[in-house]
Amino acid sequence: xxxxxxxxxxxxxxxxxxxxxxxxxxxxxxxxxxxxxxxxxxxxxxxxxxxxxxxxxxxxxxxxxxxxxxxxxxxxxxxxxxxxxxxxxxxxxxxxxxxxxxxxxxxxxxxxxxxxxxxxxxxxxxxxxxxxxxxxxxxxxxxxxxxxxxxxxxxxxxxxxxxxxxxxxxxxxxxxxxxxxxxxxxxxxxxxxxxxxxxxxxxxxxxxxxxxxxxxxxxxxxxxxxxxxxxxxxxxxxxxxxxxxxxxxxxxxxxxxxxxxxxxxxxxxxxxxxxxxxxxxxxxxxxxxxxxxxxxxxxxxxxxxxxxxxxxxxxxxxxxxxxxxxxxxxxxxxxxxxxxxxxxxxxxxxxxxxxxxxxxx
Amino acid sequence: xxxxxxxxxxxxxxxxxxxxxxxxxxxxxxxxxxxxxxxxxxxxxxxxxxxxxxxxxxxxxxxxxxxxxxxxxxxxxxxxxxxxxxxxxxxxxxxxxxxxxxxxxxxxxxxxxxxxxxxxxxxxxxxxxxxxxxxxxxxxxxxxxxxxxxxxxxxxxxxxxxxxxxxxxxxxxxxxxxxxxxxxxxxxxxxxxxxxxxxxxxxxxxxxxxxxxxxxxxxxxxxxxxxxxxxxxxxxxxxxxxxxxxxxxxxxxxxxxxxxxxxxxxxxxxxxxxxxxxxxxxxxxxxxxxxxxxxxxxxxxxxxxxxxxxxxxxxxxxxxxxxxxxxxxxxxxxxxxxxxxxxxxxxxxxxxxxxxxxxxxxxxxxxxxxxxxxxxxxxxxxxxxxxxxxxxxxxxxxxxxxxxxxxxxxxxxxxxxxxxxxxxxxxxxxxxxxxxxxxxxxxxxxxxxxxxxxxxxxxxxxxxxxxxxxxxxxxxxxxxxxxxxxxxxxxxxxxxxxxxxxxxxxxxxxxxxxxxxxxxx
Numbered sequence: 001x002x003x004x005x006x007x008x009x010x011x012x013x014x015x016x017x018x019x020x021x022x023x024x025x026x027x028x029x030x031x032x033x034x035x036x037x038x039x040x041x042x043x044x045x046x047x048x049x050x051x052x053x054x055x056x057x058x059x060x061x062x063x064x065x066x067x068x069x070x071x072x073x074x075x076x077x078x079x080x081x082x083x084x085x086x087x088x089x090x091x092x093x094x095x096x097x098x099x100x101x102x103x104x105x106x107x108x109x110x111x112x113x114x115x116x117x118x119x120x121x122x123x124x125x126x127x128x129x130x131x132x133x134x135x136x137x138x139x140x141x142x143x144x145x146x147x148x149x150x151x152x153x154x155x156x157x158x159x160x161x162x163x164x165x166x167x168x169x170x171x172x173x174x175x176x177x178x179x180x181x182x183x184x185x186x187x188x189x190x191x192x193x194x195x196x197x198x199x200x201x202x203x204x205x206x207x208x209x210x211x212x213x214x215x216x217x218x219x220x221x222x223x224x225x226x227x228x229x230x231x232x233x234x235x236x237x238x239x240x241x242x243x244x245x246x247x248x249x250x251x252x253x254x255x256x257x258x259x260x261x262x263x264x265x266x267x268x269x270x271x272x273x274x275x276x277x278x279x280x281x282x283x284x285x286x287x288x289x290x291x292x293x294x295x296x297x298x299x300x301x302x303x304x305x306x307x308x309x310x311x312x313x314x315x316x317x318x319x320x321x322x323x324x325x326x327x328x329x330x331x332x333x334x335x336x337x338x339x340x341x342x343x344x345x346x347x348x349x350x351x352x353x354x355x356x357x358x359x360x361x
Numbered sequence: 362x363x364x365x366x367x368x369x370x371x372x373x374x375x376x377x378x379x380x381x382x383x384x385x386x387x388x389x390x391x392x393x394x395x396x397x398x399x400x401x402x403x404x405x406x407x408x409x410x411x412x413x414x415x416x417x418x419x420x421x422x423x424x425x426x427x428x429x430x431x432x433x434x435x436x437x438x439x440x441x442x443x444x445x446x447x448x449x450x451x452x453x454x455x456x457x458x459x460x461x462x463x464x465x466x467x468x469x470x471x472x473x474x475x476x477x478x479x480x481x482x483x484x485x486x487x488x489x490x491x492x493x494x495x496x497x498x499x500x501x502x503x504x505x506x507x508x509x510x511x512x513x514x515x516x517x518x519x520x521x522x523x524x525x526x527x528x529x530x531x532x533x534x535x536x537x538x539x540x541x542x543x544x545x546x547x548x549x550x551x552x553x554x555x556x557x558x559x560x561x562x563x564x565x566x567x568x569x570x571x572x573x574x575x576x577x578x579x580x581x582x583x584x585x586x587x588x589x590x591x592x593x594x595x596x597x598x599x600x601x602x603x604x605x606x607x608x609x610x611x612x613x614x615x616x617x618x619x620x621x622x623x624x625x626x627x628x629x630x631x632x633x634x635x636x637x638x639x640x641x642x643x644x645x646x647x648x649x650x651x652x653x654x655x656x657x658x659x660x661x662x663x664x665x666x667x668x669x670x671x672x673x674x675x676x677x678x679x680x681x682x683x684x685x686x687x688x689x690x691x692x693x694x695x696x697x698x699x700x701x702x703x704x705x706x707x708x709x710x711x712x713x714x715x716x717x718x719x720x721x722x723x724x725x726x727x728x729x730x731x732x733x734x735x736x737x738x739x740x741x742x743x744x745x746x747x748x749x750x751x752x753x754x755x756x757x758x759x760x761x762x763x764x765x766x767x768x769x770x771x772x773x774x775x776x777x778x779x780x781x782x783x784x785x786x787x788x789x790x791x792x793x794x795x796x797x798x799x800x801x802x803x804x805x806x807x808x809x810x811x812x813x814x815x816x817x818x819x820x821x822x823x824x825x826x827x828x829x830x831x832x833x834x835x836x837x838x839x840x841x842x843x844x845x846x847x848x849x850x851x852x853x854x855x856x857x858x859x860x861x862x863x864x865x866x867x868x869x870x871x872x873x874x875x876x877x878x879x880x881x882x
Binding site: 068069070072076078131163166168169171172173178179180183342346347350351 | 517520555556574575578579580581583584585589593597599602604605608609613697701750751754755756757758762763764769770771772773776777778784786788789793845848849851852853855
């Protein structure tokens with residue numbers, strides 16, 4: 001939603017200050033909406049200011065689990081008036097010996113329908129908060145949550161069970177199975193067998209789903225788990241993102257200084273650093289830049305092409321160099337192409353949040 | 362012969378901002394700016410390509426909210442007044458800058474530009490830009506994708522499958538009604554994907570969608586071709602992965618083309634430089650300075666010092682950047698082709714509004730890219746995603762991963778401490794909507810109208826834009842008010858329907874105000 005992003009960006013651009021000045025000129029309070037200047041005719045015809053109170057809906061006890069990212073989940077709950085009375089009675093009878101909890105089941109699959117989960121852990125909550133964030137440093141694949149009370153005798157009294165939720169993944173799968181499907185408008189979907197480069201051959205086609213999501217691993221939860229109440233300020237998560245190597249960075253036509261002609265910056269430094277716009281600051285800076293391979297200003301097109309090609313020659317080598325060996329087999333010298341792991345390549349050059357110009361700033 | 366394919370996907374979206382209750386609306390201005398800087402310029406680029414006989418294939422998605430606004434006579438009428446005021450302002454600028462040669466020529470350019478845009482809007486397209494884009498679909502030059510009804514972020518609604526289904530079904534139906542063709546592909550708002558959403562798309566007959574890179578690279582099992590070939594989900598949905606390199610080359614605020622010093626500076630609009638009395642007829646009626654679209658400076662550098670904009674330099678740079686983009690894609694494809702068993706596909710999706718609004722020269726850049734590729738430069742061929750699947754119907758089976766193209770790549774933007782309060786209400790509303798729609802509807806036209814309006818209000822409350830704005834800290838008050846307003850109206854209508862106490866006068870007001878999908882619901 002780039003227009004709204006633009007408004008966010010104003011905070012950093014100085015324009016907000018200008019808008020603010022404009023408002024001061026008008027001696028009007030800052031506002032970000034067209035909440036004024038109701039057409040008098042329309043007002044008379046029945047337009048109204050609404051209370052903006054949100055009321056209504058069902059009266060059931062609910063708990064809902066939503067993943068935020070691979071290491072953070074959000075849980076909210078609503079307790080019906082009847083259940084609230086019951087809970088109040090329990091609290092008044094047992095006091096602090098009754099503890100409200102979220103019990104997380106590692107369900108390993110989406111169709112969780114049993115309490116016999118492989119493992120579970122509990123998170124103490126404040127029932128009145130209505131929502132809770134739980135940080136998971138070593139998450140399972142699927143979770144389901146029970147909202148309930150642990151009583152003095154150790155028993156667990158469930159108030160509601162959440163939806164089962166699949167957690168996002170932190171990296172590519174290690175599972176290398178290759179199964180192919182032929183889908184076109186003229187035939188039923190058919191599974192095919194890869195038959196060497198460039199060819200695939202149909203075989204008898206099961207129409208059922210062919211991929212199984214692997215069962216999640218067991219985890220020691222203990223200290224690997226931290227929780228925060230929903231009201232607390234969330235800190236940056238501690239996910240292990242793949243290192244953003246710039247080895248696949250594009251060649252960029254460089255930005256110009258006033259009066260300069262187009263030049264091309266090419267970095268063939270010792271690390272596969274991403275090429276970026278840069279601003280040479282005088283001849284000294286330019287000389288230092290020449291420590292890297294860099295075409296002269298207004299380089300002839302042929303020279304530019306040559307140097308770009310040189311860069312890419314190196315880069316393509318690096319792409320191959322990145323690629324892990326094919327798992328489970330010895331690599332033969334005749335199979336260099338197998339070394340190219342395109343999923344790894346895509347992951348390494350992937351940078352989140354590049355959905356708009358301003359969002360990445 | 363081409364060594365690979367490039368699929369440009371331009372996603373066009375604005376939230377439903379239509380305020381007949383106000384004589385002047387700051388938020389409607391987003392739409393008017395986009396018409397002037399994005400949608401009309403895009404159409405003119407497409408027209409020029411066809412007129413010049415250039416062979417090209419591009420993919421566009423227009424969200425139903427944007428389509429609804431583009432087709433709205435009330436907004437069309439307001440835009441015409443707006444563009445005419447801009448023509449008038451540009452005339453005044455020509456006079457004002459007569460002693461400033463560095464700006465005078467620019468003022469003349471803006472005047473001509475606004476006149477051209479006004480004529481195109483009013484006469485060439487008869488105010489209906491949707492019909493303009495539809496023509497290119499009929500010509501086979503562009504493929505149009507469907508999208509969710511109101512740009513809902515579907516993964517966070519998926520605890521209520523009925524809510525996701527309604528967003529998908531209504532979005533597809535509206536697109537089909539408007540463009541006359543059921544889409545094969547579907548643009549997921551914010552590329553938000555989870556398995557439930559994928560299954561829903563398959564159930565509705567959607568053939569393919571586009572995911573952020575890690576939606577494909579983290580699929581299960583590991584895709585052999587990375588993002589350079591699509592995968593089939595277990596439900597047969599085809600998932601194309603976004604190419605990270607071409608995304609970064611355009612989008613990155615550090616490396617991206619739009620930051621080039623020769624391009625027009627977005628932030629230096631005359632609305633912020635000139636005397637307010639001079640500007641008053643052309644800005645918000647309360648005197649709030651709004652972009653006029655007349656900007657005289659170029660990016661120049663990283664400081665506040667800005668030099669005058671030189672259109673020819675910017676045009677040259679757009680062409681150079683087009684060549685650079687193609688060169689990089691060519692090298693990319695050459696490498697990929699050497700290690701793949703098929704022609705690689707580079708999928709390059711962008712927000713359409715970047716082109717022309719944030720990046721004024723964006724449409725010119727795209728124009729150059731398309732023309733250069735058509736002339737054989739780069740050994741790449743533009744394709745639509747449907748065309749690619751025609752050539753390569755056999756693809757690896759892998760379950761796409763949960764993902765989005767938002768910051769951090771998951772749900773963080775739309776679900777955090779600032780906006781998480783929205784979801785209990787949305788989920789509760791979806792449950793109530795299931796009850797209201799479950800076949801025991803109250804008889805009578807009035808109840809039908811109330812139920813249709815309840816659907817509209819719920820759709821509008823589900824728009825991801827509100828959570829996005831609240832998270833960004835910009836327009837928070839407006840986004841909060843919109844969320845609460847639509848939820849409040851929905852629950853009030855729900856109560857009235859259930860109790861058979863429908864307030865017809867109020868219903869009529871709401872039907873006029875929130876009139877989205879009035880031809881469908």
